[in-house]
Amino acid sequence: NAGVTQTPKFRILKIGQSMTLQCAQDMNHNYMYWYRQDPGMGLKLIYYSVGAGITDKGEVPNGYNVSRSTTEDFPLRLELAAPSQTSVYFCASSYQQRGRNQPQHFGDGTRLSIL
Amino acid sequence: GENVEQHPSTLSVQEGDSAVIKCTYSDSASNYFPWYKQELGKRPQLIIDIRSNVGEKKDQRIAVTLNKTAKHFSLHITETQPEDSAVYFCAASPSGTYKYIFGTGTRLKVLA
Numbered sequence: 001n002a003g004v005t006q007t008p009k010f011r012i013l014k015i016g017q018s019m020t021l022q023c024a025q026d027m028n029h030n031y032m033y034w035y036r037q038d039p040g041m042g043l044k045l046i047y048y049s050v051g052a053g054i055t056d057k058g059e060v061p062n063g064y065n066v067s068r069s070t071t072e073d074f075p076l077r078l079e080l081a082a083p084s085q086t087s088v089y090f091c092a093s094s095y096q097q098r099g100r101n102q103p104q105h106f107g108d109g110t111r112l113s114i115l
Numbered sequence: 116g117e118n119v120e121q122h123p124s125t126l127s128v129q130e131g132d133s134a135v136i137k138c139t140y141s142d143s144a145s146n147y148f149p150w151y152k153q154e155l156g157k158r159p160q161l162i163i164d165i166r167s168n169v170g171e172k173k174d175q176r177i178a179v180t181l182n183k184t185a186k187h188f189s190l191h192i193t194e195t196q197p198e199d200s201a202v203y204f205c206a207a208s209p210s211g212t213y214k215y216i217f218g219t220g221t222r223l224k225v226l227a
């Protein structure tokens with residue numbers, strides 16, 4: 001199993017550009033998440049999904065969009081990139097059954113700089 | 116709102132000493148408490164977790180304790196080694212929800 005795979009690992013964008021951060025998991029997890037982590041800070045939830053076709057906003061969704069057409073993939077779209085979106089983005093997945101939470105598994109992250 | 120307070124924010128210990136990191140949660144429905152270790156430039160990785168039906172769990176040099184009444188849980192690392200240096204995050208998750216509410220992290224430095 002590869003676990004959670006994120007691409008790209010690094011990216012530099014110009015202000016106003018758009019891009020999609022890719023995330024794929026091969027563990028058949030039903031829940032997937034996108035977090036951002038600013039330097040020296042904790043994790044802030046951007047969006048999450050509890051299954052294919054279902055997504056919802058987290059704490060900091062403005063400027064982002066997501067889709068979940070399959071169980072495996074959960075891409076994050078940045079529209080009109082702004083310097084405030086410079087951060088490290090982590091995708092995570094977990095499995096929930098009958099209300100029993102399981103640990104989240106994280107990808108290696110995407111380091112994004114907006115200049 | 117729901118939150119998890121984590122203390123201290125930084126912790127320096129001598130190699131071989133013990134380290135303790137404490138977290139307090141607000142949502143009484145929380146019943147799952149994972150701890151993650153994040154080395155510089157790396158992903159958060161689960162090191163230990165505990166569920167609300169257990170008061171303590173150990174895995175070699177690492178242990179976690181839970182006090183449901185006080186809504187406290189703590190990470191204990193014994194015989195610290197330089198490779199334990201990292202940022203540690205606690206989290207609390209209410210049963211049957213998507214939520215994992217993270218603490219703000221503790222930067223642990225183990226001095227050789």
